Amino acid sequence: MAQLRVDALVSRAVARRVEERLREITGRRFVHLCGSGTAAIMFTLRAMHIPRGLEVLMPALLCVNPGSATVYAGCKSAFCDVEKETYNVSLSSLEASITPNTRCIIAVHEHGEPCDIEGVMDVAQRHGVPVIEDSAKALGIEIGSGHAGGFGDASIMSFGRGKTIEIEGGGGAVATDDSQLSSRLQKMIKTYPYVDVEGDIFYKVHRSLFYATRDAALNNPSALKYYGRFVDVFKDWYMRSPLGLRWDALEEELVDIEDNIRTRRGTAALYKQILSGGAAKVPAYSGKGSYVRYPVLIGNSETLGPKLRRLGFDSNELIPPVNNMFNPEAPLSTYPNSEYVYKRQLILWAYSDEERVKRCAEAVKEAAKPPA
Numbered sequence: 001m002a003q004l005r006v007d008a009l010v011s012r013a014v015a016r017r018v019e020e021r022l023r024e025i026t027g028r029r030f031v032h033l034c035g036s037g038t039a040a041i042m043f044t045l046r047a048m049h050i051p052r053g054l055e056v057l058m059p060a061l062l063c064v065n066p067g068s069a070t071v072y073a074g075c076k077s078a079f080c081d082v083e084k085e086t087y088n089v090s091l092s093s094l095e096a097s098i099t100p101n102t103r104c105i106i107a108v109h110e111h112g113e114p115c116d117i118e119g120v121m122d123v124a125q126r127h128g129v130p131v132i133e134d135s136a137k138a139l140g141i142e143i144g145s146g147h148a149g150g151f152g153d154a155s156i157m158s159f160g161r162g163k164t165i166e167i168e169g170g171g172g173a174v175a176t177d178d179s180q181l182s183s184r185l186q187k188m189i190k191t192y193p194y195v196d197v198e199g200d201i202f203y204k205v206h207r208s209l210f211y212a213t214r215d216a217a218l219n220n221p222s223a224l225k226y227y228g229r230f231v232d233v234f235k236d237w238y239m240r241s242p243l244g245l246r247w248d249a250l251e252e253e254l255v256d257i258e259d260n261i262r263t264r265r266g267t268a269a270l271y272k273q274i275l276s277g278g279a280a281k282v283p284a285y286s287g288k289g290s291y292v293r294y295p296v297l298i299g300n301s302e303t304l305g306p307k308l309r310r311l312g313f314d315s316n317e318l319i320p321p322v323n324n325m326f327n328p329e330a331p332l333s334t335y336p337n338s339e340y341v342y343k344r345q346l347i348l349w350a351y352s353d354e355e356r357v358k359r360c361a362e363a364v365k366e367a368a369k370p371p372a
C-alpha cells in the first residue's frame, strides 16, 4: 500500500513535468493530460458546453475516434470533404457544410501534414463556431509562426498507436489558453477512474472489429453504420484517468522530439524521391509535417496492400470515410474526394530504418498501377 502511494506520487510529479514540457512545445498556457486523445476531445466538447444533439463538424476521411468522442459527449458528428492532394480538410466543403446546428469544428492534421488551420479558423470565426485543433499526429511541428497544438480554442494530442510519439498503453492531452475552459477540463478529467486494461489486447480487439466491419462494408456500405455502435465497447478504456499511464516514457521521448520529426521528414522525402514519376501518385505534402504515415494513391491498393504485408511491410488500404459510422438512422452520405481517395489510398509506414523505407518504396514502385 505504502509503495503504491509512493508510485502514485512519483507518477504525478512526472505528469506535471510532462504537462510543462507540452506547454513549452505548443506555446499554450494550460495543458492537461488525459487517458486518451479521444477523452481529450470529449472533455473539450463538454467543457465548451456544446449542447447535446447539436453538430460537431470534421473531415470525413479520418480515424473513427474524433467521431466517437463526439458521440460520447452527446453531440452529433457531422462531416465535410477533404482535398484529394493532401487528404486534409477542404475549406470550401467545410464552409458549405456548416448549418445552424454546427457548434464546433474539429480541424485535423491528417497523417501529420499540417492542414490550413488558419483558413479553418477564419471560416469558424465568420460563423461564430469554436475550433478544436486535433494535433494527434502533428505534435512538435511548426505551422506558420505557431506550433501544432497551439491553434483554435483548444487542441488535443494523442500518444497512442500511429502518433508522432507512441507510448505503451497510449494517453492523450488537451491544451488551451482559456483559463475557464482549463479549470472545467481539470475538474472533469479528475472524475474518471483509472482502468487497467492490457493495451495489446485492447488494440487487437479494436482492430479486428474495425476490419470485420470494413470487410462487410465492401459488399454492403450499410454495414459501416454498425461500427459506431461497437465503439461503445471501448468507452471505459478511452475515458480512463490519466494517472498510472507511462508518462515517464513520454517524458523521455519529448526530450528530443525535434529529432523524431527530422527522421519522419526524412522518411517522407525518401518515399517521395523513389515514388515520384512512377505509377503511384505521391501526396502534395509541404515537407513541414511530422509524417506518421506516407499515403500514396494507386489503382490496385486492394491487391498491393496484402502483397506488401506478405513481404513484411505494414500498410493499410480501403479504410472508408467515417461519415456513415455514427448515425444509423441517417441515409448513407458520400463525399466525392474522400470516396476517391479511400478507394485508391495505400498507407505506408514511416519506418525510421532508411533501408526498410527504400525496400518498401521499391516494392510499391515495381507493382503499383496508376490510379484511375
Ligand SMILES: Cc1ncc(COP(=O)(O)O)c(C=O)c1O
Pocket: 036, 037, 038, 039, 063, 065, 066, 108, 134, 136, 137, 157, 158, 159, 160, 161, 170, 171, 172, 238
Ligand atoms: C486524428 C486523430 N484524433 C484523435 C485520435 C484519438 O486518439 P487516442 O487513440 O489517443 O484516443 C486519433 C487516433 O486514434 C486520431 O487519429
